[in-house]
Amino acid sequence: MAIDVKGVLSPLSAIGTLFEHPRTITYPEVKKEIPRGYRGFHINDLESCIGCANCQEVCMNEAIDMVHPDREYNPKNGSGCVPRIDYGRCCWCSLCTDVCPPSSLKLNNECIHADRDSNNFLYMPKNRKDIS
Amino acid sequence: MSDLKNTIKIFHGPQHPGITGNMSVELDLLGETIKRAQTHVGYLHRGFEKLVERRTVVQAFTIVCRICVPEPDPNEENFARAVENLTGLEISEKAKYIRTMILEMQRLATQFLWMGGQAGSIGLGLIPQWSVCDRDYMLDLFEELTGGRVYHMYAFPGGVRRDIPDGFLDKLSDLMNYYEKRITVYNNTFFDNTIFKSRAIGVGVVNADEALKNGYVGQTLRACGIKRDVRRDMPYLKYDQLEFDIPTRTEGDVYARALVRRDEMLQSIRILRQIIKQMPKDGEILQKIPKHRKFKLPADDTYVQTESARGAMSYYMAGDGSEKIRRMQVRGPSLVHAYTLLEKLLVDSQLADVAMTMNSLGICPPEIER
Numbered sequence: 001m002a003i004d005v006k007g008v009l010s011p012l013s014a015i016g017t018l019f020e021h022p023r024t025i026t027y028p029e030v031k032k033e034i035p036r037g038y039r040g041f042h043i044n045d046l047e048s049c050i051g052c053a054n055c056q057e058v059c060m061n062e063a064i065d066m067v068h069p070d071r072e073y074n075p076k077n078g079s080g081c082v083p084r085i086d087y088g089r090c091c092w093c094s095l096c097t098d099v100c101p102p103s104s105l106k107l108n109n110e111c112i113h114a115d116r117d118s119n120n121f122l123y124m125p126k127n128r129k130d131i132s
Numbered sequence: 133m134s135d136l137k138n139t140i141k142i143f144h145g146p147q148h149p150g151i152t153g154n155m156s157v158e159l160d161l162l163g164e165t166i167k168r169a170q171t172h173v174g175y176l177h178r179g180f181e182k183l184v185e186r187r188t189v190v191q192a193f194t195i196v197c198r199i200c201v202p203e204p205d206p207n208e209e210n211f212a213r214a215v216e217n218l219t220g221l222e223i224s225e226k227a228k229y230i231r232t233m234i235l236e237m238q239r240l241a242t243q244f245l246w247m248g249g250q251a252g253s254i255g256l257g258l259i260p261q262w263s264v265c266d267r268d269y270m271l272d273l274f275e276e277l278t279g280g281r282v283y284h285m286y287a288f289p290g291g292v293r294r295d296i297p298d299g300f301l302d303k304l305s306d307l308m309n310y311y312e313k314r315i316t317v318y319n320n321t322f323f324d325n326t327i328f329k330s331r332a333i334g335v336g337v338v339n340a341d342e343a344l345k346n347g348y349v350g351q352t353l354r355a356c357g358i359k360r361d362v363r364r365d366m367p368y369l370k371y372d373q374l375e376f377d378i379p380t381r382t383e384g385d386v387y388a389r390a391l392v393r394r395d396e397m398l399q400s401i402r403i404l405r406q407i408i409k410q411m412p413k414d415g416e417i418l419q420k421i422p423k424h425r426k427f428k429l430p431a432d433d434t435y436v437q438t439e440s441a442r443g444a445m446s447y448y449m450a451g452d453g454s455e456k457i458r459r460m461q462v463r464g465p466s467l468v469h470a471y472t473l474l475e476k477l478l479v480d481s482q483l484a485d486v487a488m489t490m491n492s493l494g495i496c497p498p499e500i501e502r
Contacts, residue, residue: 007326014321039279060191093194
């Protein structure tokens, strides 16, 4: 039986990669840059949210509750409520932001959340002003 | 059945690392030789088809990408195109180009993931590390374009949800140059590797008559000499204006299927380069559509097909005049490959070849249990 010389020798070319730079990053010392349009946590501009609950209605996972905010909000907010997101249910589809009439609800590129208390997954979107 | 008297029974999966997802194959072994194989599914049932019937069109759109985890975009495309067919929505030229682009990007990403599974199943541990890393570069681009790495939720009835970011096409072009070089590296280390050849040649052979009779699709069909591809046979989006070849082989074994996949990756790079050149600068990306409670499907039905990275993926959709989908039926490559084909191919093959054969067929369990 003939020996497949090329098939035996060509895989040895992989040795060359020993002299290349590693592709991995040393997380958490070095963090990966998250692109601008990433679908991460919600932010809500409380000054323009009108409390219409369109976001709650379109969410098929029932991840959004409308609650009274503990901060100052838009005086034109008809219901006096703003969305609160349950991240145990949210699938980050972003439909809630698509149907927001004043475009106050957005997704931010912040996406890391860890806590011992599962109730902390009920997340009140940060005011857009606070983070910009 | 008398042959099975002296056999022992083992389950290959659902936890086995060589299995392509949450399913198992019940094997009757005589020594190392398989005498009977039975596919078992049910570990991953989520009932997508039924879930879709309970939601509005807009809400249902976010579910379909989950039908096949490594390959969500053909599902999104089928869903969007079926709704467009039913409602008469016309999408713009730019949206067509973007959708074609994302389908080809997904094809490349899926093939890199497949390459990792295929090489890992025969013990070549280096290739999965490389190919998953290379796939990640594509996921980075998906992240930038759609906002999500795996579930993109991007192709929407009426177009796409976002425009292309500035500088995206240049990055894609650079990635294509990189991928072309990488495929040469994979040729040296994997496709021409004598270990892979000696394991894969002559194993899991499918013949053309059987493939046609049983409705096999994708590389399984093309590796036994049948030149069938939905992109060419029933062109959709911009495929009728793009130049590409349909790679085929005649051997029909695991190795032939691998080579067909590799050649298809090169064709995807060729298609993406044409799209980068032809992409319109301006144009609508999403047609105006009714609000989600008012988005009603007429009492009609439609059938659409998309060539996924693993073969033809088809959707049947029927509306009843309400805002909900009356019935949606998904036909992917996995069901027929995991039952009709895999059970037959494994008989009289070796235990060590199970994972390799399974990987070569492009089986995705959530698609079986949709």
